[in-house]
Amino acid sequence: MFFPSKLAVSWPAPPGLWLLGLHQTALPSQLGQAAQVAVQPPVLEVPKAPPKLPRAPKAPKRLHWAPLPSPEQVWAHSCVSKKKLETALQDPTVTAIEVDVAMGYFTGSGDEVVPVMAHPPILTSDLTFEDFLEELIRDGRRHVKFDFKDLEAVRRCLPLLAQHSGELAANGQAVWLNADVLPGPGLRRWSGGVLNAEEFLRTAEEQCPGAHLSLGWKANPVGSEAYNEADCRAMADLCRHHAKQNVVFAVAARTAAKNFEPLAALLAQVPGSQLLFWTGAWEPPLLQTTLRTLHRQLQQHDVLQRCGFDCKVLEPRHVYSFMTSIITLLADTGNALLRSMFAPRPSC
Template sequence: MTATAGGPGSWSENILEYFLRNNQITTEDGAQIIWYHAANHKMQVNEALRNSFMWTGTAHMIEADVILPSERSEHGQPIMAHPPEINSDNTLQEWLAEVIKSNKGIKLDFKSLAAVEPSMMLLENVKRYLKRPVWINADVLPGPNGNSRVVDAKPFIDTVTSFFPDVTFSLGWTTGWHPEKVNEGYSWTMVKEMEYICNELNQPVTFPVRAALVRQSCSQLLWLLKQSHRYSLTIWTGKNDSYSIEDLLFIRDHFDKKRVFYDILEPQNHEFKQAIGIKINL
């Protein structure tokens, strides 16, 4: 099934088209998008919303993690934290109140189904202020060396789309990386399972994939992107992963530049941007 990206300001608008239209990037190249990762605590949100910060320049997309402090409580207030952390100085409601003052795109990452519905209700309250890309993320399948709990794909997708049928999904695999052994990549079974989940959706879907596992999965991920023009990749990195700038350049050489985004940590992000000749405006 195919569908076109959403119109200007919709949550399914291609982020390259959005930021190009707003003169924040100069060409349709996913490497031009600057991410601020894990903007959970108030200090991090303030830094992400400032015009610039160390290394990366001005962020286009702000990524943050949403949990319920207690999944046993149906009336719990969603807060901004990444497990194993379970406390935060920031609720989702407070986070949204700050971010809507900016023009930045949003990616919200969910580690459990329990947090999704109360979060969608809060998003619904501010939707009229969010004429920009909004991505909703969860790991819905086990991936290479993955041992974290997955979020059940069908109720996750159904809950989100019941509120926002035009949202952009970010659907990934749980993964692990071990420095002392050979790390397998994304298998054919893994990518075909993901395609089975996504092929009936109408909205754009980006697949977050771990940088250290992409090179050995090139055939599988190229196949996955060929299944629909709605699909893209978001390359991310674990804090202790070992991978080279050459691995990132390999990805750039083999995939469509319009369909790969790079949410990677420093200093590799800065080195990568330098290697491909993208100037960062600090």
Template sequence: MIGLKPASDYKWGHAINSQLLLDQTLKDASVNAIEADVIYSENQQQAVMGHPPQTDSALTLDSFLQQLLRSEFQSHQTQTIVKLDFKSQSAFDTSLDLVARYVEKTQFPVGLWINADVVRGPGGGASVFDAGAFVESALTRISDKVVLSLGWTTGGDPAGVYTREMVQSMHEVVSRLCVDGGVCVQFAVRATSVVDSMQALVPLLDASEQFGMTLWWSAFCLRPGELQRMRSLLHAWRERVFYDVCIEQ
């Protein structure tokens, strides 16, 4: 992906949703990609860092972004990634201006990934987002150079499979809104499902050189053999596949 390091060079900090975790992450020079979740606090009437069922947080999105700026974590020179995973429409709507100002200050939009689960996936319910409206808002209100990280809703079964129908629904979103403009898209795929879903997922990777995949999983660490199997299956697209997973030591 132009402007970023090779995908294999990124070490992720996952769910950096508290002040403690943010402090620890910014002190860890080996972490060069941060994934954090954004919810809406009714109490504070603003976007804060947290993951459902959490409903509030002491760390606001505003503070989170300001601390990234003060730490100089992100720039063309550092080539770091910040992935914001929005959990509700309210969280997204109230974040747009803040995130747009952050992009203006870093001048590195390709390093900012805007994520939401916009299509129904394995075991998941209906998305809380209108996929088309989410993509359009991200590209017009924030920057048309950000990376769109689009995922599927998922349920509790870690072995659930992404079907052709689920992938086709995602393809309709990106083919209509992204291909002609050359927008970079990362498809957020549950790592525990990717092996059994490869046949369905490959057409997305083949649709555009601007399309890639981020494998995520946080419930438990994967075994090294599992990671190696994924890398082997995805070898042809290795420069576009990122791994936001924990590996057993």
């Protein structure tokens, strides 16, 4: 009888496991004792789990906003108090409201700094951003431009605005996020009041994607300088870098009337863009001759239909209003200075 010199004996492994080092050999004389042969404990090897796939990037949130309206709006400017807001909402001719937003003090709330409707250097107001937004939505008819004066106000206000974007869109109320992001005529060597453009645009895109943008230059509207090619080229580059279209450029009316050519070139470079001419709260009203000069230049460049006006124009009824606003501004500025002088200083 033929016996193999060696006979391999093995045991099946359970499904999903492999037994390593389990093979034991026995000579023919030892076959009867095979069951008693000592074997090393099996080494169990569990199959490795497949590698995890990288997590897909989080999809940006989708918000709804009312479409960009015609530039031909009737503006209520600088509604930074309850009285001014109430007056604007009661005026049936007003279609859009401009309001300044800054970190400041709510009247009667102590020293807590919150987003309020205020224009520096006056940083005390009886109207918070949240209260203003509530009144605006309750009215349900006027568009709004928020002119942000500091980045902290942008960071604090945009999440709240995003929560109410659906209500504003349902009402047909357009929203502009405005900031001076570049130094301009008369203030090109001065960075005060200019928000960091990259951070403003990034925060707007992260918190309120799709909201309309209104970008401007920090300018001295009563100075002798005009907007130049460098000003407008820097703004066009900024829009191109961030792939922004349908931007409204806020420009000082007096300054624009001195040299409109660079602004016309800017409109040609940014698709769907508009201009909004403004006069400041403390700025004298425009003369009729200045307004006619500006209109003539807009017609020559065939861009009148892309331009809007938030301007005071000199009329007899405006003289008293202007003088009153100047007196109020001086008084409020004095109160703000006194507050800063006698405010308690933090102990070291």
